[in-house]
Amino acid sequence: xxxxxxxxxxxxxxxxxxxxxxxxxxxxxxxxxxxxxxxxxxxxxxxxxxxxxxxxxxxxxxxxxxxxxxxxxxxxxxxxxxxxxxxxxxxxxxxxxxxxxxxxxxxxxxxxxxxxxxxxxxxxxxxxxxxxxxxxxxxxxxxxxxxxxxxxxxxxxxxxxxxxxxxxxxxxxxxxxxxxxxxxxxxxxxxxxxxxxxxxxxxxxxxxxxxxxxxxxxxxxxxxxxxxxxxxxxxxxxxxxxxxxxxxxxxxxxxxxxxxxxxxxxxxxxxxxxxxxxxxxxxxxxxxxxxxxxxxxxxxxxxxxxxxxxxxxxxxxxxxxxxxxxxxxxxxxxxxxxxxxxxxxxxxxxxxxxxxxxxxxxxxxxxxxxxxxxxxxxxxxxxxxxxxxxxxxxxxxxxxxxxxxxxx
Ligand SMILES: Cc1cc2nc3c(=O)[nH]c(=O)nc-3n(C[C@H](O)[C@H](O)[C@H](O)COP(=O)(O)OP(=O)(O)OC[C@H]3O[C@@H](n4cnc5c(N)ncnc54)[C@H](O)[C@@H]3O)c2cc1C
Numbered sequence: 001x002x003x004x005x006x007x008x009x010x011x012x013x014x015x016x017x018x019x020x021x022x023x024x025x026x027x028x029x030x031x032x033x034x035x036x037x038x039x040x041x042x043x044x045x046x047x048x049x050x051x052x053x054x055x056x057x058x059x060x061x062x063x064x065x066x067x068x069x070x071x072x073x074x075x076x077x078x079x080x081x082x083x084x085x086x087x088x089x090x091x092x093x094x095x096x097x098x099x100x101x102x103x104x105x106x107x108x109x110x111x112x113x114x115x116x117x118x119x120x121x122x123x124x125x126x127x128x129x130x131x132x133x134x135x136x137x138x139x140x141x142x143x144x145x146x147x148x149x150x151x152x153x154x155x156x157x158x159x160x161x162x163x164x165x166x167x168x169x170x171x172x173x174x175x176x177x178x179x180x181x182x183x184x185x186x187x188x189x190x191x192x193x194x195x196x197x198x199x200x201x202x203x204x205x206x207x208x209x210x211x212x213x214x215x216x217x218x219x220x221x222x223x224x225x226x227x228x229x230x231x232x233x234x235x236x237x238x239x240x241x242x243x244x245x246x247x248x249x250x251x252x253x254x255x256x257x258x259x260x261x262x263x264x265x266x267x268x269x270x271x272x273x274x275x276x277x278x279x280x281x282x283x284x285x286x287x288x289x290x291x292x293x294x295x296x297x298x299x300x301x302x303x304x305x306x307x308x309x310x311x312x313x314x315x316x317x318x319x320x321x322x323x324x325x326x327x328x329x330x331x332x333x334x335x336x337x338x339x340x341x342x343x344x345x346x347x348x349x350x351x352x353x354x355x356x357x358x359x360x361x362x363x364x365x366x367x368x369x370x371x372x373x374x375x376x377x378x379x380x381x382x383x384x385x386x387x388x389x390x391x392x393x394x395x396x397x398x399x400x401x402x403x404x405x406x407x408x
Contacts (some may be wrong), residue, residue, distance in 0.1 A: 003304070009083060016087040019063055024094040029268035032276060034095070035358040041219035050176060052097040057105075057131035066129040067105050069310075070113065074125040081310035085303070092266075103173060104128040104135040106258030108181060111251045115198070115239035124179075124200075136177035137255075138168045138201065138225060139248065143407070145170075146378050148183070149192045149245060150397075150407070153227065155184035155199060157234070162186075162199055164207075164230040170372075174210045174223040177203050181251065182227075183244050188403040195402055196244035200236040207231070217349070217364050255373045256320035257306055265362060267296045270338060273359065277341050288337050295330045302326055318387045321379040328370040328379075335366035 005013060020026075027034060060066040061075060069084035070076025077084070099105075109128050112121055127133040144151040153166025164184055174180065180201045187195035203210065207230035212220040239247040271280075271289055279285045302323045309319055338359040339346035349357040370376050384390040397405055 009086060012079065012083050012086050013090065016065065016090045019065065020090055020094050023059060023063075024096050026093060027095045029093075029266055030272035032269060032272045032355070035265075035269065035355040037356075041217065043220075046220070049097065050100060053100040054131045056097045057101055057129075061129040061131075067109055070109060070125070070129075074113065074121060075129045081307040082304075085307045100173070101128075101131050101134065102258050103137055103177075104131070104133065107137065107251050107254045108135045110254045111181070111247060112238070114250050115247050119235075120200075120238065133178040134173060134176055136171050136174045136180040136203070137251065138171055138174075138180040138182040140170045141167060142169050146375060148248065149196065150405075151183055151185060151196065152407075153182070153184045154188075155182075155186050155197060155232075157186070158231075160234050161231045162197075162234060162237075164199070164201065164227045164232060166227050168225040168227070170213075170222045171210075171225045172222045172372075174203065174225050175212045175220060179203060180225075181238060181247075183248055185402065186244075187242060189401050190242075191398055191400060192402040192405065193245045193398070194242060196248070197241050198238040198244040198247040199232055200238055201227075201230065201232055205230050205232065217361055221368075252374065253320060256324045256379075257310075265334070267293050270334060270341075273338060273341050277343070279341060285341070288333075288340075292330070292333050292337060295326065295333055299323070299326050299330055318383055321374075321382045322387075324369070324373060325376060325379045325383070328366075328376050331366040331369050335363040339363045 057066060064075070064077050065087050067075065067084075068077040068079045068087055069081055070078070072078045105128060109125060112124050112128075116124070124133065128135065139148055139151070141151050141153060151166075153164065153168065155162040155164045157163075162184070164182065166184065168174075168182070171180070180203055182199045182201045183196050184199055185195055186197040189195070201208065207228040209226040209228070211224045211226070213222055213224060214220055238244075267289075270292060274280050274285055274289060280289075302319070306319045306323055342354065342359060345354045346360065346363070348354065349360045351357070353360060374382075381393070385392050
Protein backbone atom coordinates (compact mmCIF):
# COMPACT_ATOMS: atom_id res chain seq x y z
CA UNK A 1 0.00 0.00 0.00
CA UNK A 2 0.94 3.65 -0.38
CA UNK A 3 1.73 5.19 3.01
CA UNK A 4 1.36 8.79 1.86
CA UNK A 5 -2.06 10.31 2.44
CA UNK A 6 -4.41 10.32 -0.53
CA UNK A 7 -6.29 13.63 -0.98
CA UNK A 8 -9.27 11.99 0.77
CA UNK A 9 -7.12 10.86 3.72
CA UNK A 10 -5.51 14.29 3.93
CA UNK A 11 -8.95 15.91 4.16
CA UNK A 12 -10.15 13.56 6.93
CA UNK A 13 -6.87 14.03 8.83
CA UNK A 14 -7.12 17.81 8.58
CA UNK A 15 -10.68 17.77 9.90
CA UNK A 16 -9.80 15.34 12.72
CA UNK A 17 -6.72 17.31 13.80
CA UNK A 18 -8.60 20.64 13.66
CA UNK A 19 -11.32 19.23 15.91
CA UNK A 20 -8.80 17.69 18.33
CA UNK A 21 -6.76 20.95 18.49
CA UNK A 22 -9.97 22.81 19.36
CA UNK A 23 -11.07 20.30 22.01
CA UNK A 24 -7.93 18.85 23.65
CA UNK A 25 -4.29 19.58 24.44
CA UNK A 26 -1.54 18.05 22.33
CA UNK A 27 0.94 15.93 24.28
CA UNK A 28 4.70 15.99 23.89
CA UNK A 29 5.68 12.47 22.85
CA UNK A 30 8.69 12.12 25.18
CA UNK A 31 7.15 14.02 28.11
CA UNK A 32 8.09 12.01 31.18
CA UNK A 33 6.28 14.41 33.50
CA UNK A 34 3.02 13.09 32.08
CA UNK A 35 3.83 9.74 33.67
CA UNK A 36 3.90 11.53 37.05
CA UNK A 37 0.19 12.30 36.73
CA UNK A 38 -0.42 8.55 37.04
CA UNK A 39 -2.42 7.65 40.14
CA UNK A 40 -2.61 4.47 42.10
CA UNK A 41 -5.99 2.81 41.77
CA UNK A 42 -8.80 3.53 44.19
CA UNK A 43 -12.55 3.50 43.75
CA UNK A 44 -13.02 7.28 43.94
CA UNK A 45 -10.36 7.84 41.30
CA UNK A 46 -11.86 5.13 39.08
CA UNK A 47 -15.26 6.88 39.31
CA UNK A 48 -13.61 10.18 38.27
CA UNK A 49 -11.95 8.48 35.29
CA UNK A 50 -15.29 7.00 34.24
CA UNK A 51 -17.00 10.42 34.41
CA UNK A 52 -14.17 12.06 32.43
CA UNK A 53 -14.25 9.23 29.88
CA UNK A 54 -18.02 9.56 29.44
CA UNK A 55 -17.80 13.34 28.96
CA UNK A 56 -15.09 12.94 26.28
CA UNK A 57 -17.04 10.17 24.57
CA UNK A 58 -20.15 12.41 24.43
CA UNK A 59 -18.17 15.22 22.84
CA UNK A 60 -16.77 12.88 20.21
CA UNK A 61 -20.25 11.50 19.53
CA UNK A 62 -21.69 15.01 19.04
CA UNK A 63 -18.95 15.75 16.50
CA UNK A 64 -19.38 12.42 14.72
CA UNK A 65 -15.96 11.09 15.77
CA UNK A 66 -17.06 8.41 18.27
CA UNK A 67 -17.24 5.64 15.65
CA UNK A 68 -16.40 7.09 12.22
CA UNK A 69 -16.70 3.66 10.52
CA UNK A 70 -20.33 3.12 11.56
CA UNK A 71 -23.09 3.92 9.07
CA UNK A 72 -24.31 7.53 9.14
CA UNK A 73 -27.84 6.47 10.17
CA UNK A 74 -26.42 5.04 13.42
CA UNK A 75 -24.28 8.06 14.32
CA UNK A 76 -21.10 7.22 12.43
CA UNK A 77 -19.63 8.81 9.29
CA UNK A 78 -19.79 5.74 7.08
CA UNK A 79 -16.04 5.98 6.45
CA UNK A 80 -14.11 2.95 5.19
CA UNK A 81 -11.77 1.58 7.92
CA UNK A 82 -8.57 3.17 6.54
CA UNK A 83 -10.15 6.63 6.73
CA UNK A 84 -12.00 5.89 9.97
CA UNK A 85 -8.77 4.83 11.68
CA UNK A 86 -7.18 8.23 11.08
CA UNK A 87 -9.04 9.86 13.96
CA UNK A 88 -7.93 7.25 16.53
CA UNK A 89 -4.30 7.56 15.34
CA UNK A 90 -4.36 11.33 15.76
CA UNK A 91 -6.26 11.15 19.07
CA UNK A 92 -3.28 9.27 20.58
CA UNK A 93 -1.22 12.45 20.24
CA UNK A 94 -3.57 14.35 22.54
CA UNK A 95 -4.05 14.33 26.28
CA UNK A 96 -7.52 12.77 26.42
CA UNK A 97 -9.19 10.39 28.90
CA UNK A 98 -8.41 6.70 28.48
CA UNK A 99 -10.89 4.84 26.30
CA UNK A 100 -13.04 2.88 28.74
CA UNK A 101 -15.70 2.00 26.21
CA UNK A 102 -13.85 -0.26 23.81
CA UNK A 103 -16.24 -3.15 24.58
CA UNK A 104 -19.27 -1.07 23.53
CA UNK A 105 -17.86 0.97 20.65
CA UNK A 106 -15.20 -1.42 19.36
CA UNK A 107 -16.90 -4.78 19.88
CA UNK A 108 -20.63 -4.66 20.70
CA UNK A 109 -21.49 -1.90 18.18
CA UNK A 110 -20.14 -3.72 15.10
CA UNK A 111 -21.73 -6.97 16.36
CA UNK A 112 -25.14 -5.33 16.80
CA UNK A 113 -24.78 -3.75 13.35
CA UNK A 114 -24.13 -7.20 11.87
CA UNK A 115 -26.49 -9.36 13.92
CA UNK A 116 -29.07 -7.08 15.53
CA UNK A 117 -32.63 -6.42 14.40
CA UNK A 118 -33.35 -2.90 13.18
CA UNK A 119 -35.07 -2.28 16.50
CA UNK A 120 -32.00 -3.42 18.45
CA UNK A 121 -29.74 -1.22 16.34
CA UNK A 122 -31.90 1.87 16.90
CA UNK A 123 -32.16 1.14 20.64
CA UNK A 124 -28.54 0.37 21.41
CA UNK A 125 -26.20 2.05 18.94
CA UNK A 126 -26.85 5.72 19.85
CA UNK A 127 -26.48 4.95 23.57
CA UNK A 128 -23.21 3.07 22.95
CA UNK A 129 -21.80 6.03 21.04
CA UNK A 130 -22.42 8.50 23.86
CA UNK A 131 -21.41 5.98 26.57
CA UNK A 132 -24.87 6.41 28.08
CA UNK A 133 -24.85 2.62 28.22
CA UNK A 134 -21.64 0.87 29.17
CA UNK A 135 -21.41 -2.75 28.01
CA UNK A 136 -19.57 -5.84 29.13
CA UNK A 137 -18.82 -9.19 27.53
CA UNK A 138 -20.26 -12.13 29.49
CA UNK A 139 -18.37 -14.91 27.67
CA UNK A 140 -15.65 -16.58 29.80
CA UNK A 141 -16.54 -19.01 32.57
CA UNK A 142 -14.47 -20.84 35.18
CA UNK A 143 -14.57 -23.93 32.90
CA UNK A 144 -14.59 -22.16 29.52
CA UNK A 145 -11.92 -19.64 28.47
CA UNK A 146 -9.77 -20.74 25.55
CA UNK A 147 -12.36 -23.45 24.98
CA UNK A 148 -15.15 -20.88 25.02
CA UNK A 149 -17.62 -23.11 23.17
CA UNK A 150 -17.53 -25.46 26.17
CA UNK A 151 -19.52 -22.91 28.22
CA UNK A 152 -22.21 -24.25 30.49
CA UNK A 153 -24.30 -21.26 31.62
CA UNK A 154 -27.86 -22.34 30.73
CA UNK A 155 -30.73 -20.30 29.28
CA UNK A 156 -34.07 -22.10 29.33
CA UNK A 157 -37.13 -20.75 27.53
CA UNK A 158 -40.17 -19.95 29.71
CA UNK A 159 -42.87 -18.29 27.57
CA UNK A 160 -41.52 -14.95 26.34
CA UNK A 161 -38.52 -15.06 28.62
CA UNK A 162 -35.13 -16.76 28.94
CA UNK A 163 -34.28 -17.98 32.44
CA UNK A 164 -30.50 -17.81 32.78
CA UNK A 165 -28.42 -19.61 35.42
CA UNK A 166 -24.64 -19.94 35.56
CA UNK A 167 -21.38 -18.15 36.28
CA UNK A 168 -19.14 -15.90 34.22
CA UNK A 169 -15.65 -14.68 35.17
CA UNK A 170 -13.03 -12.11 34.10
CA UNK A 171 -15.89 -9.86 32.97
CA UNK A 172 -14.22 -6.49 32.36
CA UNK A 173 -16.28 -3.44 33.44
CA UNK A 174 -19.21 -5.54 34.76
CA UNK A 175 -19.10 -3.51 38.00
CA UNK A 176 -20.19 -0.38 36.15
CA UNK A 177 -21.78 -1.86 33.01
CA UNK A 178 -25.44 -1.32 32.18
CA UNK A 179 -25.75 -4.17 29.68
CA UNK A 180 -23.88 -7.35 28.83
CA UNK A 181 -23.77 -9.67 25.82
CA UNK A 182 -24.12 -13.12 27.33
CA UNK A 183 -23.38 -16.44 25.68
CA UNK A 184 -25.60 -19.19 27.08
CA UNK A 185 -26.26 -22.80 26.23
CA UNK A 186 -29.80 -23.12 24.97
CA UNK A 187 -29.58 -26.61 23.48
CA UNK A 188 -27.33 -29.24 25.10
CA UNK A 189 -28.62 -31.93 22.69
CA UNK A 190 -26.51 -30.69 19.75
CA UNK A 191 -22.69 -30.35 19.35
CA UNK A 192 -21.27 -27.62 21.52
CA UNK A 193 -20.80 -24.88 18.91
CA UNK A 194 -24.41 -25.20 17.72
CA UNK A 195 -26.38 -24.98 20.97
CA UNK A 196 -25.27 -21.49 22.05
CA UNK A 197 -27.39 -18.32 21.91
CA UNK A 198 -26.30 -14.68 22.42
CA UNK A 199 -28.57 -12.68 24.74
CA UNK A 200 -28.44 -9.03 25.84
CA UNK A 201 -28.73 -8.95 29.65
CA UNK A 202 -29.50 -5.76 31.62
CA UNK A 203 -26.95 -5.88 34.44
CA UNK A 204 -29.49 -4.61 36.99
CA UNK A 205 -31.78 -7.62 36.40
CA UNK A 206 -32.78 -9.44 39.62
CA UNK A 207 -30.51 -12.47 40.07
CA UNK A 208 -27.35 -10.84 38.61
CA UNK A 209 -24.62 -10.68 41.27
CA UNK A 210 -21.40 -8.88 40.28
CA UNK A 211 -18.36 -9.52 42.50
CA UNK A 212 -15.26 -7.46 41.63
CA UNK A 213 -11.83 -9.16 41.51
CA UNK A 214 -9.02 -6.97 42.91
CA UNK A 215 -5.73 -7.27 41.03
CA UNK A 216 -2.13 -7.26 42.28
CA UNK A 217 -1.81 -3.54 41.41
CA UNK A 218 -4.89 -2.65 43.50
CA UNK A 219 -7.09 -2.02 40.48
CA UNK A 220 -10.50 -3.53 39.89
CA UNK A 221 -10.79 -4.24 36.20
CA UNK A 222 -12.79 -7.41 36.01
CA UNK A 223 -15.38 -9.40 37.95
CA UNK A 224 -17.08 -12.66 38.67
CA UNK A 225 -20.73 -12.53 37.59
CA UNK A 226 -23.21 -14.99 39.08
CA UNK A 227 -26.57 -15.44 37.35
CA UNK A 228 -29.33 -17.06 39.35
CA UNK A 229 -32.58 -17.61 37.43
CA UNK A 230 -32.23 -14.25 35.68
CA UNK A 231 -35.29 -13.52 33.53
CA UNK A 232 -34.59 -11.80 30.20
CA UNK A 233 -37.19 -11.09 27.48
CA UNK A 234 -36.74 -13.32 24.43
CA UNK A 235 -36.59 -10.24 22.18
CA UNK A 236 -33.19 -9.53 23.81
CA UNK A 237 -31.77 -12.44 21.77
CA UNK A 238 -29.00 -11.20 19.47
CA UNK A 239 -28.94 -13.10 16.18
CA UNK A 240 -30.88 -16.31 15.64
CA UNK A 241 -31.38 -18.78 18.49
CA UNK A 242 -28.62 -21.41 18.40
CA UNK A 243 -26.27 -19.21 16.36
CA UNK A 244 -24.58 -17.52 19.30
CA UNK A 245 -21.23 -19.00 18.29
CA UNK A 246 -21.28 -17.04 15.01
CA UNK A 247 -22.24 -13.89 16.94
CA UNK A 248 -19.30 -14.57 19.29
CA UNK A 249 -16.89 -15.05 16.37
CA UNK A 250 -17.87 -11.61 15.04
CA UNK A 251 -17.38 -10.01 18.44
CA UNK A 252 -14.06 -11.78 19.14
CA UNK A 253 -12.65 -10.75 15.75
CA UNK A 254 -13.48 -7.13 16.56
CA UNK A 255 -12.02 -7.60 20.05
CA UNK A 256 -8.68 -8.79 18.68
CA UNK A 257 -8.64 -5.91 16.22
CA UNK A 258 -9.43 -3.36 18.94
CA UNK A 259 -6.78 -4.74 21.32
CA UNK A 260 -4.31 -4.05 18.52
CA UNK A 261 -5.63 -0.53 18.13
CA UNK A 262 -4.19 1.64 20.87
CA UNK A 263 -1.22 1.83 23.16
CA UNK A 264 -0.78 2.84 26.79
CA UNK A 265 2.57 4.49 26.12
CA UNK A 266 4.83 5.39 23.26
CA UNK A 267 8.40 4.52 22.36
CA UNK A 268 9.51 8.11 22.95
CA UNK A 269 8.61 7.89 26.63
CA UNK A 270 10.70 4.72 27.08
CA UNK A 271 13.62 6.34 25.26
CA UNK A 272 13.23 9.42 27.50
CA UNK A 273 13.29 7.17 30.57
CA UNK A 274 16.54 5.57 29.33
CA UNK A 275 18.00 9.04 28.77
CA UNK A 276 16.93 10.28 32.21
CA UNK A 277 18.58 7.24 33.81
CA UNK A 278 21.82 7.97 31.87
CA UNK A 279 21.64 4.64 30.08
CA UNK A 280 21.40 5.47 26.38
CA UNK A 281 25.10 4.81 25.79
CA UNK A 282 24.87 1.27 27.13
CA UNK A 283 25.03 -1.02 24.04
CA UNK A 284 22.65 -3.58 25.53
CA UNK A 285 20.10 -0.88 26.38
CA UNK A 286 20.46 0.56 22.87
CA UNK A 287 19.82 -2.87 21.42
CA UNK A 288 16.71 -3.35 23.56
CA UNK A 289 15.46 0.13 22.62
CA UNK A 290 15.99 -0.67 18.92
CA UNK A 291 14.05 -3.92 19.39
CA UNK A 292 11.18 -2.05 21.04
CA UNK A 293 11.15 0.65 18.37
CA UNK A 294 11.02 -2.03 15.65
CA UNK A 295 8.05 -3.66 17.36
CA UNK A 296 6.16 -0.33 17.52
CA UNK A 297 6.80 0.17 13.79
CA UNK A 298 5.80 -3.40 12.86
CA UNK A 299 2.58 -2.92 14.80
CA UNK A 300 1.87 0.32 12.96
CA UNK A 301 2.21 -1.44 9.60
CA UNK A 302 0.14 -4.42 10.75
CA UNK A 303 -2.55 -1.92 11.70
CA UNK A 304 -2.56 -0.64 8.10
CA UNK A 305 -2.85 -4.23 6.89
CA UNK A 306 -5.85 -4.99 9.13
CA UNK A 307 -7.59 -1.77 8.08
CA UNK A 308 -6.82 -2.42 4.41
CA UNK A 309 -8.46 -5.87 4.70
CA UNK A 310 -11.44 -4.27 6.41
CA UNK A 311 -11.67 -1.63 3.67
CA UNK A 312 -12.11 -4.49 1.21
CA UNK A 313 -15.09 -5.60 3.28
CA UNK A 314 -13.25 -8.53 4.89
CA UNK A 315 -13.99 -9.34 8.54
CA UNK A 316 -10.82 -8.96 10.62
CA UNK A 317 -9.44 -12.49 10.28
CA UNK A 318 -6.09 -14.13 10.97
CA UNK A 319 -4.42 -10.71 10.48
CA UNK A 320 -5.91 -9.66 13.78
CA UNK A 321 -4.39 -12.74 15.46
CA UNK A 322 -0.97 -11.76 14.08
CA UNK A 323 -1.59 -8.23 15.29
CA UNK A 324 -2.71 -9.33 18.72
CA UNK A 325 0.43 -11.45 19.11
CA UNK A 326 2.53 -8.47 18.07
CA UNK A 327 0.78 -6.34 20.73
CA UNK A 328 1.48 -9.00 23.37
CA UNK A 329 5.15 -9.15 22.40
CA UNK A 330 5.38 -5.36 22.46
CA UNK A 331 3.92 -5.12 25.96
CA UNK A 332 6.21 -7.90 27.16
CA UNK A 333 9.33 -6.31 25.66
CA UNK A 334 8.39 -2.80 26.78
CA UNK A 335 7.21 -3.84 30.25
CA UNK A 336 10.43 -5.73 30.96
CA UNK A 337 12.58 -2.89 29.61
CA UNK A 338 11.03 -0.06 31.68
CA UNK A 339 11.62 -2.10 34.84
CA UNK A 340 15.22 -2.92 33.88
CA UNK A 341 15.92 0.76 33.09
CA UNK A 342 14.85 1.88 36.55
CA UNK A 343 17.13 -0.53 38.41
CA UNK A 344 16.14 -1.08 42.06
CA UNK A 345 13.54 1.74 41.80
CA UNK A 346 11.68 -0.52 39.36
CA UNK A 347 10.54 -2.55 42.34
CA UNK A 348 8.60 0.35 43.86
CA UNK A 349 4.90 0.82 43.36
CA UNK A 350 2.31 3.32 44.63
CA UNK A 351 1.99 7.11 44.77
CA UNK A 352 5.41 7.68 46.40
CA UNK A 353 7.31 5.57 43.83
CA UNK A 354 9.21 7.19 40.92
CA UNK A 355 6.68 8.36 38.32
CA UNK A 356 4.06 7.36 40.89
CA UNK A 357 4.54 3.76 39.89
CA UNK A 358 3.39 4.33 36.29
CA UNK A 359 6.16 2.21 34.76
CA UNK A 360 5.72 -0.55 37.33
CA UNK A 361 2.02 -0.67 36.45
CA UNK A 362 3.03 -0.92 32.79
CA UNK A 363 5.22 -3.88 33.62
CA UNK A 364 2.47 -5.61 35.59
CA UNK A 365 -0.23 -4.94 33.03
CA UNK A 366 1.69 -6.75 30.24
CA UNK A 367 -0.19 -9.95 31.09
CA UNK A 368 -3.58 -8.42 30.20
CA UNK A 369 -3.04 -8.38 26.42
CA UNK A 370 -1.17 -11.68 26.59
CA UNK A 371 -4.27 -13.46 27.97
CA UNK A 372 -7.40 -11.35 27.34
CA UNK A 373 -9.20 -11.73 24.00
CA UNK A 374 -7.58 -15.16 23.48
CA UNK A 375 -4.15 -16.13 24.84
CA UNK A 376 -0.92 -15.98 22.84
CA UNK A 377 -0.98 -19.77 22.52
CA UNK A 378 -4.51 -19.71 21.12
CA UNK A 379 -3.55 -16.99 18.59
CA UNK A 380 -0.63 -19.20 17.51
CA UNK A 381 -3.05 -22.10 16.99
CA UNK A 382 -5.27 -19.86 14.81
CA UNK A 383 -2.28 -18.70 12.76
CA UNK A 384 -0.97 -22.28 12.47
CA UNK A 385 -4.27 -23.67 11.27
CA UNK A 386 -5.77 -20.82 9.23
CA UNK A 387 -2.71 -19.00 7.87
CA UNK A 388 -0.01 -21.65 7.62
CA UNK A 389 -2.43 -24.48 6.82
CA UNK A 390 -0.95 -26.82 9.43
CA UNK A 391 -3.03 -29.86 10.38
CA UNK A 392 -5.68 -29.23 13.02
CA UNK A 393 -5.41 -30.74 16.48
CA UNK A 394 -7.36 -34.02 16.59
CA UNK A 395 -10.79 -33.27 18.14
CA UNK A 396 -13.63 -35.35 19.43
CA UNK A 397 -15.92 -32.51 20.46
CA UNK A 398 -17.38 -31.38 17.13
CA UNK A 399 -19.87 -34.18 16.54
CA UNK A 400 -20.98 -35.34 19.99
CA UNK A 401 -23.94 -33.62 21.68
CA UNK A 402 -22.71 -31.16 24.35
CA UNK A 403 -24.48 -33.16 27.07
CA UNK A 404 -22.44 -36.28 26.15
CA UNK A 405 -19.02 -34.59 26.19
CA UNK A 406 -16.73 -35.62 29.01
CA UNK A 407 -16.22 -32.58 31.25
CA UNK A 408 -14.33 -31.87 34.45
C1 LIG B 1 -7.41 -8.26 31.06
C2 LIG B 1 -8.41 -9.32 30.73
C3 LIG B 1 -9.71 -8.96 30.43
C4 LIG B 1 -10.66 -9.92 30.14
N1 LIG B 1 -11.94 -9.50 29.89
C5 LIG B 1 -12.88 -10.42 29.63
C6 LIG B 1 -14.24 -10.00 29.41
O1 LIG B 1 -14.57 -8.80 29.47
N2 LIG B 1 -15.17 -10.93 29.16
C7 LIG B 1 -14.86 -12.27 29.09
O2 LIG B 1 -15.76 -13.05 28.82
N3 LIG B 1 -13.59 -12.70 29.32
C8 LIG B 1 -12.60 -11.81 29.59
N4 LIG B 1 -11.31 -12.23 29.84
C9 LIG B 1 -11.02 -13.67 29.88
C10 LIG B 1 -10.18 -14.17 28.74
O3 LIG B 1 -10.90 -14.20 27.54
C11 LIG B 1 -9.67 -15.56 29.15
O4 LIG B 1 -8.84 -15.40 30.30
C12 LIG B 1 -8.88 -16.21 28.06
O5 LIG B 1 -9.70 -16.53 26.98
C13 LIG B 1 -8.17 -17.49 28.56
O6 LIG B 1 -9.06 -18.34 29.20
P1 LIG B 1 -8.75 -18.92 30.65
O7 LIG B 1 -8.35 -17.79 31.54
O8 LIG B 1 -9.90 -19.75 31.05
O9 LIG B 1 -7.45 -19.82 30.47
P2 LIG B 1 -7.38 -21.37 29.91
O10 LIG B 1 -8.24 -21.43 28.71
O11 LIG B 1 -7.74 -22.22 31.07
O12 LIG B 1 -5.90 -21.46 29.53
C14 LIG B 1 -4.87 -21.79 30.46
C15 LIG B 1 -3.56 -21.93 29.69
O13 LIG B 1 -3.66 -23.03 28.74
C16 LIG B 1 -3.33 -22.59 27.43
N5 LIG B 1 -4.19 -23.27 26.44
C17 LIG B 1 -5.53 -23.48 26.54
N6 LIG B 1 -5.97 -24.12 25.44
C18 LIG B 1 -4.90 -24.30 24.63
C19 LIG B 1 -4.71 -24.92 23.34
N7 LIG B 1 -5.75 -25.45 22.67
N8 LIG B 1 -3.47 -24.92 22.82
C20 LIG B 1 -2.43 -24.37 23.49
N9 LIG B 1 -2.54 -23.80 24.71
C21 LIG B 1 -3.75 -23.75 25.27
C22 LIG B 1 -3.64 -21.09 27.43
O14 LIG B 1 -2.91 -20.41 26.45
C23 LIG B 1 -3.21 -20.70 28.86
O15 LIG B 1 -1.82 -20.49 28.90
C24 LIG B 1 -10.33 -11.30 30.15
C25 LIG B 1 -9.03 -11.68 30.46
C26 LIG B 1 -8.06 -10.71 30.76
C27 LIG B 1 -6.66 -11.13 31.08
